[in-house]
Every structure is written in structure tokens, then in C-alpha cells.
Amino acid sequence: MILSQFQTVGHDLFTKGLVSSHSGNLSIRLGERIIITRRTSRLGCLQEHDLIETGINKNDRNTPLASIELAVHRAIYRETPALAIVHAHPPHAVALSLTETEIVPSDTEGLSIVERVPVLGWHMKVKAGGLADIIAQALKQHRIIMVHGHGSFAIGQLLEEAHNCTATLEESCQVICLLKSLQVSPAEK
Numbered sequence: 001m002i003l004s005q006f007q008t009v010g011h012d013l014f015t016k017g018l019v020s021s022h023s024g025n026l027s028i029r030l031g032e033r034i035i036i037t038r039r040t041s042r043l044g045c046l047q048e049h050d051l052i053e054t055g056i057n058k059n060d061r062n063t064p065l066a067s068i069e070l071a072v073h074r075a076i077y078r079e080t081p082a083l084a085i086v087h088a089h090p091p092h093a094v095a096l097s098l099t100e101t102e103i104v105p106s107d108t109e110g111l112s113i114v115e116r117v118p119v120l121g122w123h124m125k126v127k128a129g130g131l132a133d134i135i136a137q138a139l140k141q142h143r144i145i146m147v148h149g150h151g152s153f154a155i156g157q158l159l160e161e162a163h164n165c166t167a168t169l170e171e172s173c174q175v176i177c178l179l180k181s182l183q184v185s186p187a188e189k
């Protein structure tokens with residue numbers, strides 16, 4: 001049951017191009033425990049052994065096997081009521097994260113689902129697992145945030161909900177990029 005939720009969302013993220021072969025990670029919260037995808041797992045074809053269960057506050061022998069973003073997932077569960085997290089690399093959203101400090105959808109669906117999306121980590125050296133506290137604080141007010149030049153972290157009560165937020169943000173960012181390109185081309189003639 002839990003595996004099939006991870007498989008459905010992981011496969012969908014991969015086929016939509018929201019993660020590449022080994023990027024992205026997913027987790028759910030079960031009380032004081034977290035079930036998170038394995039380090040270097042492929043979200044497009046997750047198997048039982050790709051789901052790692054460890055503590056939200058305590059390390060155990062499984063902890064080193066967890067995704068390299070474990071620290072971020074743990075901080076989010078400590079600071080927000082989230083029960084599921086999706087971290088992805090949606091390409092249009094990543095492109096805009098390199099030029100904007102906030103992404104505001106132009107389309108109505110994007111506006112209603114993701115609203116305003118802050119871009120965190122400007123002028124900071126960001127490595128995997130970094131910015132955990134800053135991301136967790138921002139997700140108290142937002143359902144999804146972008147990390148500058150890296151990717152998205154979305155929360156929900158279910159993986160499906162966080163996935164929907166991620167896909168909606170990417171669609172909105174495609175529209176923003178199209179609008180930008182339309183505005184640029186007449187001036188270039």
C-alpha cells in the first residue's frame with residue numbers, strides 16, 4: 001500500500017520530466033518515524049528495498065541509507081504539520097529560480113494551488129541536505145518552495161497532494177517562460 005503510493009508518484013514525476021534518473025526524493029511521516037527514498041534510488045522504478053524507515057529525531061542503522069536530503073525532510077516534519085514531502089527538479093521552475101526571488105503564477109490554477117512561491121538560498125552556497133531550517137520555516141507559510149538553482153520542496157497530507165503542487169508549479173513556470181519568450185522576440189526583429 002505504502003510502496004504503491006511511492007511508486008505511482010515516483011513514476012509520474014519521472015515520466016513528466018520533473019526528476020531525472022537518480023534525482024529527487026519522496027517521504028512520508030508515520031508518527032515519529034519517516035519513510036524516505038533510499039540514497040541514489042531511481043524514482044521512476046522504486047522497489048521495496050528503496051524505501052528506508054528511520055527516525056525523525058533519532059538516528060539508527062538505516063539512517064545512512066536514506067536520501068541525502070534527509071536533514072531537510074526531518075526539519076520540515078519537525079516544523080510543519082506535513083505528512084508527505086516531494087523534492088523534485090522541475091526544469092522550468094529551476095530556470096526561473098536562477099533569475100527570480102519569488103515565482104508568481106500567471107495562470108489561475110497555478111495561482112489557486114501554489115500561490116506565491118519563494119526562491120530560497122540566493123547568495124548562499126547550497127549543497128544537498130543544506131538550508132534545512134530555512135526551507136522548513138518557509139513551508140510554514142507555503143505549500144511549495146524553490147531552492148535557487150536546485151529544485152522544489154512541496155508538502156501535503158499525502159504524497160499525491162505534494163506531487164500535484166510540484167506539477168502545477170512546473171506548468172505555471174512553463175507558461176511564465178513562454179510569456180517571457182513572446183515578450184522578447186518582437187524586440188529582436
Ligand SMILES: [Zn+2]
Nearest residue numbers: 023024150151
Ligand atoms: Zn535535489
